[in-house]
Amino acid sequence: MTESRTESMPMDEGEVVKTNNQPTENRPFALKRWNALAVWAWDVDCDTCAICRVHLMEECLRCQSESSTECVVVWGDCNHSFHNCCMSQWIRQNNRCPLCQKNWVVQRIGK
Amino acid sequence: MYSLRPKMVDFEKVWLSLRPSVLNIMNMNPINSVDWNNKFSDPKKLYEEVKRCLTDHVQRQYEYISSVQPDFLLQEYFKMWEVYYKGTVYVHMLFGYLNRQFVRQKRKTTDLENFSQFSSFLQPCEVKEVGQLALEIWREELVKKMLDRLVTLLLQAIAEDRQGNIPAISETAAGVITSFVQMEECDLDSSDDTGTRNESGVNRNKYRETVTMFYQKAFEEKFLHSTEEYYSSLAQKMLTELTCSAYMEAVIQLLEKEEKRAKKYLHESSVRKVIELCQEVMIKAHKDKLHAVCHDLITNEESKDLRNMYRLLKPIQSGLSVMVKEFEDYVKQRGLDAVSRLTGDNVPQQFVDNVLKVYHKYNDMKTAVFMDDGEFSSGLDKALQGVVNSKEAGSTVPKASERLSRYTDSLLKKTAKGLTEADLETKLSNSIIIFRYIEDKDIFQKYYSKMLANRLISGSSISMDAEEMMINKLKNACGYEFTSKLSRMFTDIGLSHELSVDFEKHATEKGLGINVSMQVLILQAGSWPLSAPQHSSNNQTVQEAANFILPVPLQPCVQEFEQFYTTKHSGRKLTWLYHMSQADLRLTYLDKQYVITMYLHQMGIAFCFEICDQLTVKEIGDSIGLFGDVLIKTIRTMIDASILIGDSQNLAPESVVSLNKKMTSRRIKFRLQMPQFTKAVEKETETVSNTVSQDRKYYMECAIVRIMKTRKVLKHNALVAEVMDQTRGRFTPDVPFIKKSIEDLIEKMYIQRTDQNDEYQYLA
Numbered sequence: 013m014t015e016s017r018t019e020s021m022p023m024d025e026g027e028v029v030k031t032n033n034q035p036t037e038n039r040p041f042a043l044k045r046w047n048a049l050a051v052w053a054w055d056v057d058c059d060t061c062a063i064c065r066v067h068l069m070e071e072c073l074r075c076q077s078e079s080s081t082e083c084v085v086v087w088g089d090c091n092h093s094f095h096n097c098c099m100s101q102w103i104r105q106n107n108r109c110p111l112c113q114k115n116w117v118v119q120r121i122g123k
Numbered sequence: 124m125y126s127l128r129p130k131m132v133d134f135e136k137v138w139l140s141l142r143p144s145v146l147n148i149m150n151m152n153p154i155n156s157v158d159w160n161n162k163f164s165d166p167k168k169l170y171e172e173v174k175r176c177l178t179d180h181v182q183r184q185y186e187y188i189s190s191v192q193p194d195f196l197l198q199e200y201f202k203m204w205e206v207y208y209k210g211t212v213y214v215h216m217l218f219g220y221l222n223r224q225f226v227r228q229k230r231k232t233t234d235l236e237n238f239s240q241f242s243s244f245l246q247p248c249e250v251k252e253v254g255q256l257a258l259e260i261w262r263e264e265l266v267k268k269m270l271d272r273l274v275t276l277l278l279q280a281i282a283e284d285r286q287g288n289i290p291a292i293s294e295t296a297a298g299v300i301t302s303f304v305q306m307e308e309c310d311l312d313s314s315d316d317t318g319t320r321n322e323s324g325v326n327r328n329k330y331r332e333t334v335t336m337f338y339q340k341a342f343e344e345k346f347l348h349s350t351e352e353y354y355s356s357l358a359q360k361m362l363t364e365l366t367c368s369a370y371m372e373a374v375i376q377l378l379e380k381e382e383k384r385a386k387k388y389l390h391e392s393s394v395r396k397v398i399e400l401c402q403e404v405m406i407k408a409h410k411d412k413l414h415a416v417c418h419d420l421i422t423n424e425e426s427k428d429l430r431n432m433y434r435l436l437k438p439i440q441s442g443l444s445v446m447v448k449e450f451e452d453y454v455k456q457r458g459l460d461a462v463s464r465l466t467g468d469n470v471p472q473q474f475v476d477n478v479l480k481v482y483h484k485y486n487d488m489k490t491a492v493f494m495d496d497g498e499f500s501s502g503l504d505k506a507l508q509g510v511v512n513s514k515e516a517g518s519t520v521p522k523a524s525e526r527l528s529r530y531t532d533s534l535l536k537k538t539a540k541g542l543t544e545a546d547l548e549t550k551l552s553n554s555i556i557i558f559r560y561i562e563d564k565d566i567f568q569k570y571y572s573k574m575l576a577n578r579l580i581s582g583s584s585i586s587m588d589a590e591e592m593m594i595n596k597l598k599n600a601c602g603y604e605f606t607s608k609l610s611r612m613f614t615d616i617g618l619s620h621e622l623s624v625d626f627e628k629h630a631t632e633k634g635l636g637i638n639v640s641m642q643v644l645i646l647q648a649g650s651w652p653l654s655a656p657q658h659s660s661n662n663q664t665v666q667e668a669a670n671f672i673l674p675v676p677l678q679p680c681v682q683e684f685e686q687f688y689t690t691k692h693s694g695r696k697l698t699w700l701y702h703m704s705q706a707d708l709r710l711t712y713l714d715k716q717y718v719i720t721m722y723l724h725q726m727g728i729a730f731c732f733e734i735c736d737q738l739t740v741k742e743i744g745d746s747i748g749l750f751g752d753v754l755i756k757t758i759r760t761m762i763d764a765s766i767l768i769g770d771s772q773n774l775a776p777e778s779v780v781s782l783n784k785k786m787t788s789r790r791i792k793f794r795l796q797m798p799q800f801t802k803a804v805e806k807e808t809e810t811v812s813n814t815v816s817q818d819r820k821y822y823m824e825c826a827i828v829r830i831m832k833t834r835k836v837l838k839h840n841a842l843v844a845e846v847m848d849q850t851r852g853r854f855t856p857d858v859p860f861i862k863k864s865i866e867d868l869i870e871k872m873y874i875q876r877t878d879q880n881d882e883y884q885y886l887a
Contacts, residue, residue, distance in 0.1 A: 039711065040782070041729055043676055044718065045640035046706035048684070048699065049580060053648035055696040069649035076604075085694060122694030 054085045054122055056093040062110050063098035072098050085122040090114045096121055138172050145173065148217065149180050149210040149257075170225060170253075173218065177257050181207075181264040188269070197276050200269075201295045204302045207261060215254025222252045258306045262337065266306065270341055273299065277342065278349050284384060285353065297388045303338040304390050335392055343393055347400055350381075355404045362409060367416045371431040374405045399438075406435050407442070414445040421449045430492045443498050450493075451502035454485045458510030471529035474522075479553050482507055504560070511560040520812065523561050527554055528570035535590060537583045547589060555596050563854045564601055565818060569811045571597075572609055573652045579616050580644060580703060587616070601852065611650040619644045626687050641680050645688070645697065652814075653700065667753040671701050672746070674723070674730045705794075710766075713786055719766070720794035724749060724757045729766070732782040741776040756798035764788075764795055819854060823864045824873075826850055831874050831885040839865075839881035 054068050064072045068085050072095035075083040086096040092111045094102070102110060109116050184203060191199045215222070251259065266273070280296040283289075290296070335343075354377070361370050378401055385397040406413070413432055420428050429446075436442035461477035485503055493499040512521045531554050534547060542550070561567050578584045594613055598606040623643045630637045646653070673681060685697060701723040708726055710717045721729070727747035731738055744754045755774045761767045765786050770779045826849045831837060837845075843861050850856050865883070868874050874883045 040733060041726075042709040042711055043639050043674075043726075044707040044709055045642065046677065046680075046723070046726075047582075047642045047644065047704055048677075048681065049644050049646070049701075049704045050697040050699045051646050051648045051651065051653065052692075052695045052697050055694055067649060069647065087694065120694055123692045 054093065056085065056087075057091065058093070061095045061098055062092075063094050063102055066095070068093065068095065071095075074098075074101075087119040087121075088114075089117040089119050091119070134168055138169070142172075142176055145176050145214065146180060148213050149177070149207065151206045151210055167225065169221060173221075173253060174256060174260070177260045178264060181260050185265045185268060188265070193272065193276065196269075196272060197280070197292055197295050197299055200273065201298050201302070204261075204299070207257075208302070208305060211254050211257040211261075214257060215252065218253040222254075262306045266303075266341075274342055274345055278346065281346070281384070281388060282349070282353070284388075285381075293387070300338075300342060300388055301390070303342050304335055307335070307337050335390055338390055343389075343396070346389070346393075347396060350397060351400055351404055354401050355408070358405045358409060362412065367412065368420075368425070368428040368431070371413070371428065371435055374435060375431055377401070377405070402435075402438055407439050410436065410439065410442060417446050417449050421446075421453045424488070426488070426492050433493050433496070437496070443496070447498045447502040450485075450499060451506045454481065454503060454506035455509045457481055457485075458507060459513055462510060462513065463515070471526040472533065474526045475530045475554060475557060478507070478511060478557055481510065482556060508560045508562065511557055512562045520566070521561075521563065523557070524563060524567035525570050525811075527557055527561065528567055528574055530554060531571065531593060532574040532578070535578060535585050535593065537585050544589075547585070548592065551589075551593050551596060555600050558597070559600055563815075564605065565822075565853045566811065566815050568605060568609075569652070569815055572612070573811070575609060575612060576651050576653065579612060581705070587613075605852075608650045611647055615646050615650070616644065619646075622688075622691070625691075626684060629687055630683065635679075635683050637680050637683060639676060639680060641684070643684060648698075653703070667751040668702050668724065668749055670748040671724065671727065672748040673699075673701060674727050674747075676730075677706075677723075710786075712782075712784060715787075715791060717786075717788060718792045719764075720792075722757075722795065722797055724753070724798070725761055725795050728758060728761060732767075736784070737779055737781040739776065740774055740778050740780060743780065744776070752800065753798070756800060760796050760798050764793075819856070819860075820864065822853060823850065823856060823861065824868055827861075827864055827868055828873055828885075831883065834885070836877065836882060836884050839883070842883060 056068055059067055059069070061068055061072060064074075066072055066076075070076070071083040074097055075095075084096045085093050086099050087093045088109050090109050090112050092109050094110075099116070103116055107116050108114065184207070188196070188199055188203060277296050277299060280290045280292060284293060357377075358374075361373055365373060378398065381401055382394065382398055385394040389397070413436065417432065420432065432446065433443070436446060458478065458481045461481050462474055465473045465477075467473065482503075485506075489495060489499045489503055511523045514521050531551065534542070534550055534554075558564070558567065575590070578590070584590050590613060594606050594609050597609065622645060623641070626641070626643065629635075681699065688695070688697060704723045705720055706723060706726050708719050708721060708729060710719065724747070727749075728743055731743050731746055740754065740758060743758065744750045749757065758767065758769070758774060758780060762769045762780070765783055765788075767780050768783045770781075774780075823846070826846050827842070830842060830845050830849070834842075842865070843858060846861050847856065865874070869876065869883075872886055874885055876882065877884045
């Protein structure tokens with residue numbers, strides 16, 4: 013990693029040595045710091061919102077056109093998932109899951 | 124006692140006393156105004172007598188002037204007219220009562236103000252207000268009889284003026300010409316109260332349009348004719364004697380002078396006509412000759428002549444088109460020369476510099492020579508578009524997108540040579556100039572997002588402010604949608620930094636015993652041009668690395684972090700990209716304490732040598748969960764850096780690899796290269812063009828569905844035109860591609876053909 017970042021990190025080698033179980037001299041490699049890289053995605057079975065047909069990782073059509081705040085995903089008890097905004101529109105007309113027709117009960121809302 | 128009854132008036136008697144006064148006034152002799160009032164009783168008769176009196180007077184004037192020598196004719200006429208005109212104004216005022224009571228009343232019966240449109244069908248009333256009557260008499264009884272003589276003299280005077288001998292009588296001539304307009308004046312009551320003005324406003328406007336009618340017929344026509352003759356033959360003569368550039372200069376001067384002259388002699392309505400006529404005979408008639416030298420002037424960049432030519436051709440209808448085309452072709456040629464056959468290590472930089480050089484040069488020329496004319500601006504734009512989007516021989520796609528993104532990458536990378544903030548901004552703004560000319564902006568976006576991702580992930584951006592500035596510039600140039608993913612990437616980095624800080628605080632508070640400093644980047648799937656390792660992926664490289672076993676010291680970090688992350692967010696799952704994660708490792712077994720930045724795969728391999736100094740390739744692979752090409756290439760990078768030593772040049776699963784305990788390096792800190800897979804080398808261009816064509820397909824289908832959804836039924840050509848319009852901001856589709864997309868949508872039952880030829884219908 014770049015030098016400036018190394019300097020900005022609060023932890024220095026001394027601490028690494030202290031917290032290691034084995035004495036340093038026995039270990040050929042001392043890990044100073046690392047950058048972990050991960051991608052997050054909604055934990056869903058189907059990538060696409062069945063209501064607006066947009067990928068769940070993208071904002072729903074309404075949010076895209078308004079470039080509004082975050083557009084999250086909602087899961088029902090049936091484990092089907094949609095954009096939360098799409099679903100809240102949907103249940104005004106029909107309180108059933110558009111995919112399985114079971115009564116719609118919110119299991120959790122993404123954050 | 125006063126009687127209220129009107130007193131009977133003996134008209135003959137009154138008129139006899141009135142008549143000399145009228146004549147006195149018309150000659151501008153002083154009169155006694157005391158006996159002027161209370162003298163009118165029979166308006167009709169009075170009107171007739173006034174008319175007769177004026178006619179007599181004018182006829183006598185004519186008799187006098189007929190005998191004047193031609194040399195003095197204009198002067199004499201003008202003197203007489205000045206007197207007559209003033210007299211007319213006064214007489215008109217004297218007869219104010221008659222005008223109001225008799226003339227206007229009579230007029231009202233025929234000229235219905237409330238039916239102003241209908242009134243145009245009515246005969247103009249033969250009764251006029253006294254002022255107009257006087258002017259009409261002058262015109263009919265005097266001017267018309269000697270018009271030809273007057274006009275000839277006037278034209279002579281102007282002809283002499285054109286020769287440069289400004290005649291002594293120039294003011295008189297101008298006055299005489301003005302008199303042709305004045306004698307149709309109907310607004311003699313201008314000093315009247317505003318009441319009557321409003322009342323007859325409609326009429327006034329109607330008269331005003333015709334006010335120059337006599338002037339036009341009597342003088343202007345002939346004048347224009349002689350002007351045309353004069354300048355056509357002058358132009359012919361000049362063309363044979365002068366070079367084109369001298370001719371243009373001469374014409375500009377002639378036009379300027381003629382305009383001044385026209386303003387001096389003529390009624391204002393004629394000035395434009397004269398100038399247009401001159402332009403017609405001196406420029407338009409010979410514009411082919413100008414166009415013929417245009418090419419050479421532009422190629423030699425003769426600013427002065429070009430500016431003259433621009434000034435001359437600008438007012439001619441569609442006169443500039445040839446010039447603009449020449450300019451466009453020339454700039455394009457210069458641009459193509461500047462960007463073709465670029466070689467060396469810094470082609471992107473050269474490309475950008477050269478395009479900008481051409482742009483700035485000819486943009487300046489456009490401003491200085493062509494007065495920022497819109498036609499030239501679009502010519503310049505077209506030329507540069509052609510240059511920027513030109514393809515090199517043997518390549519199917521223009522290189523501009525790639526080059527420009529590489530150029531901006533070099534600006535925004537930390538390694539960039541100490542630019543000041545202002546310099547950096549200028550350079551970024553300049554790259555936007557080129558960006559605007561790129562036709563396939565989606566390809567640029569792909570390259571740019573890849574390079575942005577690299578900068579952000581490796582933390583090698585020169586500054587986050589600069590990154591944000593560039594994203595904003597792109598947003599301004601191409602809209603929110605274009606940069607939404609770039610912005611998202613930028614935001615992810617900020618959020619990740621906060622998250623890392625929070626996590627570290629959390630770890631310290633809870634005493635989690637995380638013994639490694641950890642910086643986390645959590646990226647939103649779909650916004651980043653990254654592929655996560657997946658078991659099902661058919662990409663071999665990804666498969667070989669999919670089961671990578673995280674080095675033991677890092678495992679608690681990841682577990683703790685995932686727990687921490689679920690307290691902050693819910694419904695998300697994290698996929699770790701170990702192959703792209705980097706770590707700083709200190710080697711403690713050497714004479715110096717080297718610190719090496721390496722990827723986790725490399726680190727995993729290094730950790731295998733904690734307990735023993737020698738392993739086979741297969742043993743390494745088994746303990747870290749890598750195999751195949753990925754394993755071998757990764758080991759290779761460490762052998763190349765002389766951390767490890769291999770027993771043979773070509774590593775096989777049985778090859779033995781050992782730790783190099785005598786490694787030396789000039790630098791105490793360095794980084795290992797990422798293993799290069801053959802795929803990865805060509806990958807960049809290839810995947811870019813693959814993902815681009817997928818995206819385009821999707822974008823195109825969306826556009827068609829959107830259009831059809833609103834239009835319901837549309838003809839093929841209209842649909843194609845609208846599609847072209849909608850996609851222009853992103854890329855320029857060709858018609859076969861649009862057709863193909865339409866076919867696909869028919870197959871997918873989004874639209875269908877109607878029974879009409881070439882027509883489609885939207886299916887809900």
